[in-house]
Amino acid sequence: MTSEIGPVYFLLVDDLEENLLSLEGLLRRDGLVLLKARSGPEALELLLQYDVALAILDVQMPEMDGYELAELMRGTERTRRTPIMFLTAGAADRQRRFRGYEAGAVDFLNKPIEPDILRSKASVFFELYQQRHQIAAQRDELKSYAAALMEADRRKDEFLATLAHELRNPLAPIRNGLDILRTSPTASNAAEIRDIMDRQLSHLVRLVDDLLDVSRVSQGKIELRKARIALSEVVKTAVDSSNPLIIAGRHELKLDMPDAPVWLDADLMRLSQVVSNLLNNSAKYTPEGGTILLSTRLEGNEAVVTVSDNGVGIPSDMVPRVFDLFTQVRDNLDRSRGGLGIGLALVKQLVEMHDGSITAESAGPGKGSAFRLRLPVMEFAPAAPDVTEPDSRQSPRKAALKVLIVDDNVDVAQTIGWMMETIGHDYRMVHEGKLAVQTAHEYRPDAILLDIGMPGMDGYAVCRALREQPLFDDTVIIAQTGWGQIQASAAPGESGFNHHLVKPVAMDRLEELLADIASARGKSRAAN
DSSP states (O other), rough: OOOOOOOOEEOOOOOOHHHHHHHHHHOOOOOOOOEEEHHHHHHHHHHHHHOOOEEESSOOOOOOHHHHHHHHHHTTTTTTOOEEEEEEESSOOOHHHHHHTTTTTTEEEEOOOHHHHHHHHHHHHHHHHHHHHHHHHHHHHHHHHHHHHHHHHHHHHHHHHHHHHHHHHHHHHHHHHHHHHOOOTTTTTHHHHHHHHHHHHHHHHHHHHHHHHHHHHHHTTOOOEEEEEHHHHHHHHHHOOOOHHHTTOOOEEEEOSSSOOEEEEEEEHHHHHHHHHHHHHHHHSSSOOOOEEEEEEEEEEEEEEEEEEEESSSOOTTGGGEEEEEEEOGGGGGGGGSSEEEEEHHHHHHHHHTOOOEEEOSSTTTOOOOEEEEEEESSSSSOOOOOOOOOOOOOOOOOOOOOEOSSSSSHHHHHHHHHHHHTTEEEEOOOHHHHHHHHHHHHHOSSEEEEEEOSSSSSSHHHHHHHGGGGGGTTTEEEEEEOOOOTTTTTTHHTTTEEESSSSHHHHHHHHHHHHHHHHHHHHHHHH
């Protein structure tokens, strides 16, 4: 905690110019500004302009002597605590000294002055002044930090309250649906109940994913997988993702896009996430039947994406803060429909990772809002991809795989096992690392679903133990984790895993992955 200290001011008052010059020569040093006055009134004018660390006053002056000047200084709030040092050429008797100290003097020096004594005493006040101002600056900084901490604490409390609310919202219909299906498994509306539960679970997963994404971006743990992509592809992916929310709100979505393609060097998934988040916000904060406009255009070497609406708008004092973490517009909390105040913070971070910028605009409450995203474009369009002839041979029939499920959570392992049965694969379950290695030797699985965060021998250790043995060279090992970020996920082969999945794993995703593995094995066997 440092604060730069400005110059220190001393006031020298003497009716004789040569005395002032002499004092100036004795006291000159770096960081010290010497103010000179040849009369009391002139000194008072300087005191109104400058904060003086020390006033050195000659006692004997015409019009207003040093005592009178000192008494006026003591009568003014601005200068009542300014240290005063008197210089006198005459003998200072006890009565005169008492008057001087009564007027606020801290010292008396007789002329002719001993240079070393004057410099030594003046240095004390020079350093005291600097220390006092440094302490005051530190006090102000501490007050600022304390206010910032109080604000952060307030926002944290608001966030935790909102988090509890938003997590309970989707959990309630899931809990209710389970109770209904337990009581009436063949109820006429069972399919509708399952759809509701699935929809609410997907919403719950998105909330958790947003939390994890913000944490990972803030810690620099997200790496963009950039490629040459068309801006239109980003828009299409985002619109497909946000359409259910837009349709639910009965909004009209208008697209305004240029005919010529605009090419970006970007991560399609993350950039689509940015635009989808903006569309979702417009859908949530626009009254039913509103209008949302998504426009893209090329401005110089930048692509500009604007998402605007005729929704509830943003108060002017909140516009600069909408991208702050855990910030929500208070007037709009009832329209949140599942917001934690982290979406726009994540958007800003992802945009900046793409070397872009984003701004928010609103004319005020009830007047809608607009978010404008700017991204650098590529200078050249990508070359057309090579077109290869499709394989005319018949695809091999999907075969059942032997899958070893390794997870210390028994419920997780069992439900994945049931998914294997439903998909059509054989499986075995184990719940600890050492037993997993042993069972793998006995069972000889085609694929292993391996939890990372197990106690004792974790997933990484199990994977290393298996990869050290030639028997498992062709075994597909799939990492599963609830942490949302897997070490070496950018290069799976380095950790020994072939694939990485984040819990909860959707059944269709698991079915697709296992189908690819079965297909690859079938082609390999056919080739041999």
